[in-house]
Amino acid sequence: MRQTNDDPHAPRHGGGRVREALRWGIVSTANIGRAAVIPAIHRSASGVVLAVASREYDRAREFAEANAIPNAHGSYEALLEDECIDAVYIPLPNSMHAEWTIRFAEAGKHVLCEKPLGVTAAECNAMAAAADAAGVVCMEAFMYRFHPRIDRVLDLIDEGAIGALRSIYSAFTFKLTNADNVRWLPEMGGGSLMDVGCYCVNVSRTIARREPVEVQAVATWTGLGLDEQMAGMLRFENGVVAQFDCSLSMERRECFHAAGTDGHLEVANAFLPGTGDVTIEEFHGRGEATSHHVAGTDEYQMMVEHFAACVTSGTAPRYPLSEAAANMRVIEALYRSAREGGGPVSVGDA
Numbered sequence: 001m002r003q004t005n006d007d008p009h010a011p012r013h014g015g016g017r018v019r020e021a022l023r024w025g026i027v028s029t030a031n032i033g034r035a036a037v038i039p040a041i042h043r044s045a046s047g048v049v050l051a052v053a054s055r056e057y058d059r060a061r062e063f064a065e066a067n068a069i070p071n072a073h074g075s076y077e078a079l080l081e082d083e084c085i086d087a088v089y090i091p092l093p094n095s096m097h098a099e100w101t102i103r104f105a106e107a108g109k110h111v112l113c114e115k116p117l118g119v120t121a122a123e124c125n126a127m128a129a130a131a132d133a134a135g136v137v138c139m140e141a142f143m144y145r146f147h148p149r150i151d152r153v154l155d156l157i158d159e160g161a162i163g164a165l166r167s168i169y170s171a172f173t174f175k176l177t178n179a180d181n182v183r184w185l186p187e188m189g190g191g192s193l194m195d196v197g198c199y200c201v202n203v204s205r206t207i208a209r210r211e212p213v214e215v216q217a218v219a220t221w222t223g224l225g226l227d228e229q230m231a232g233m234l235r236f237e238n239g240v241v242a243q244f245d246c247s248l249s250m251e252r253r254e255c256f257h258a259a260g261t262d263g264h265l266e267v268a269n270a271f272l273p274g275t276g277d278v279t280i281e282e283f284h285g286r287g288e289a290t291s292h293h294v295a296g297t298d299e300y301q302m303m304v305e306h307f308a309a310c311v312t313s314g315t316a317p318r319y320p321l322s323e324a325a326a327n328m329r330v331i332e333a334l335y336r337s338a339r340e341g342g343g344p345v346s347v348g349d350a
């Protein structure tokens, strides 16, 4: 990374000391970049957004002006060659994640790539291999894991708050009303499991603290053969079972529950809690309930700060790409089960 001690964009910290700031480029004018990740980098103490690239130069320039980004490029290739950029954030359609992550890694850029990292586990492994070979940091942008609430849930389970964990339920559903959105296109890596069910699979594996051995799923398919809705089940070898619902055509709902032999936890607004204070509800028996309060934070900012710290310090991200590949293996097995009539599919065989 270039030394930025005389860089006007470098943030100043206590005592007037100027530190190195990670110089970000944004790959595309995607909504999620504009709405959440670019503002998070702007707010962060560790990074600056120096460029955005779009397939159309005018779109890049307008986006740059609207989002306080100094430079605009009219192609993603131009950003590959921009020597002022240390790291890129890739919020492209899912089917394009692997190609562009690999290309940016090979160009020596660190990569924060949107979820799901790839559309198959094999793609995730190829992305990991490219990042390793280039010696760059690469991380999947599952931002909800950077909210301290998920760690508090894991602590409560470890402390025995619900006895022995037996069952997990999660849901992520919303109504996608724009018929032109890429989430409706199979060739772009669309579908409810790819878009929002991937959070349910991820949180189930995180709470179970292991990989499922077998899955089952049923889906409602669109005319293009894309899962508009899915209900899935993950079976873990220790007897824990996780069930989930995901949909592109149901009222917005995001939650997870973790139930055990002696009680259960419920988490509302599980993946997009906003920045205000949040709670974890703990229930026992018929009436006893406790609210555990967790101070609000911006999970997107926590994520970009963690990523920048990994680049600057040379440490590995908390969530390695092997974790993304493991999530994708489960997703592939769920698709196979749903396509084959809903029967059990071994995750290893998918």
Ligand SMILES: NC(=O)c1ccc[n+]([C@@H]2O[C@H](COP(=O)([O-])OP(=O)(O)OC[C@H]3O[C@@H](n4cnc5c(N)ncnc54)[C@H](OP(=O)(O)O)[C@@H]3O)[C@@H](O)[C@H]2O)c1
Residues within 6 Å of the ligand: 028, 029, 030, 031, 032, 033, 036, 053, 054, 055, 056, 059, 060, 090, 091, 092, 093, 094, 114, 115, 116, 141, 142, 143, 182, 195
């Ligand atoms: N972590 C989160 O909270 C979160 C939330 C939403 C989405 N996501 C993920 O972020 C990614 C982007 O989602 P989004 O809803 O923000 O996407 P979006 O608004 O549809 O933007 C995608 C961008 O990709 C570029 N693109 C390149 N080839 C394209 C093609 N053939 N068709 C359409 N767009 C193309 C376009 O930018 P240019 O025209 O400028 O090149 C477009 O603006 C997805 O992987 C999604 O899963 C994550």
